[in-house]
Amino acid sequence: MEFRQFRYILKIAEEGTLSLAAKKLYVSQPSLSQLLAAQEKKIGAPLFDRGGTCLTPTAVGKLYLETARSIIALDEAFHQQVDDCVRGAAGDVTVGLTQFRSTHLLAPMLPSFRVKYPKITLHLREDTTHRLEELAEANETDCIISLLPINERRFDYDILFEERLLLALPPAHPICAALGLAPGDCADPPPVPLHALQETPFLLMHREQKLHDTLFTLCEAAGFLPQITLETRSMNTAHALAGAGLGAAVLPETLISAAPPANPPCYAAIEGDPHRTIILARAKNRYLPRAVTIFRDELQAFCTK
Incomplete structure (x- = not known):
């Protein structure tokens, strides 16, 4: 199976309809429908229940989606590790946090961080604490600034303050x-x-x-x-x-x-x-790119001050 097919079917599950998924993927709805039908034929079972207003994953579909996420995460971790070896202290870091933490924690820290690590680009995803945990588990963020208690079977974390x-x-x-x-x-x-x-x-x-x-x-x-x-x-x-x-x-x-x-x-x-207790958390067993490790260490040092 190709990674493109994984990503396309994950997008169908995320949006709930072929039309919305096709729009987000910038492809035609007929071509996306054909891709889904081809995958279902190859697997030998439907991936989605088409009985309601939204497409919902079948039991086989849930297994497919879980596997697709794992494979994509492994591929991204591999390329990130290669990138770490080649580029060193450079890369992108996506941080999930509340608007409050963005304003009163990161804003004072970021100017000096940017001077020290000009090749590390930070991307901020602002949301509520519960939604941030969902984003971390979906690998849409590298780490999140959150609070204890947190599900320790699903997250690793470092205490900030x-x-x-x-x-x-x-x-x-x-x-x-x-x-x-x-x-x-x-x-x-x-x-x-x-x-x-x-x-x-x-x-x-x-x-x-x-x-x-x-x-x-x-x-x-x-x-x-x-x-x-x-x-x-x-x-x-x-x-x-x-x-x-x-x-x-x-x-x-x-x-x-x-x-x-x-x-x-x-x-x-x-x-x-x-x-x-404020923590910096990440999905369990997620590979930490060098850029994320640098950000974590600098944030912990800033919080200690």
Whole structure:
């Protein structure tokens, strides 16, 4: 079988229809249909169920797709290893990360990295944490900046740093007056037992972001289910809305320090001092090109500073 056939049939599975796949591949739909029919005839079984509005892989089709991905990954790893031998500290690195990490972690690091390694080109794929894991498993990224916990059967990872979680409280909240909290002051915030906020509405992150589950886990441990007033995909938005008095939010100290809103909330530590661990992860047993290894080492050194 040719690699072109693997890639074309993988694209059919990704798009769900021959017409969309043909459009993305810049080929005619009849020719793509003929290629699929020829492969199914050669294998002796259909690769897709054509009964619904979208093509869905059959049992044989799933096996074919899994094998195709493995073969393509091996071919890419081989060529990358050859490239490493020939080119040295050069190449392309595709990094998956959230927009927050792109702005507040990579942006300060990249200028010096580019000066030091001008032949390494970085490509950024910004998405939610859950979606980033899917991209890594599909070999669409070389590595992702993510968080623990992560499925260790599917991913290898290196720890970058620990990040403290704090409470962002509306300035008019009774706890702020009781503790003498001033809006915008995040230096040495006093601890607050989370159960004291069981009557307080919370701002919730989207379910594809790990802070979504973190809020429920922390509140469950404190013995209550949080009241949700609003859901957002942006931590910056949650930060600003807490300052505007719409609700409380659990946010990383990194964000609070780096991007205070115009009207900041008050800040408190959470009793028990929860942290989260930021990691650089990659699909299990994926070959690490030299350029990716260099990027990993430089990122770890930057985070250590």
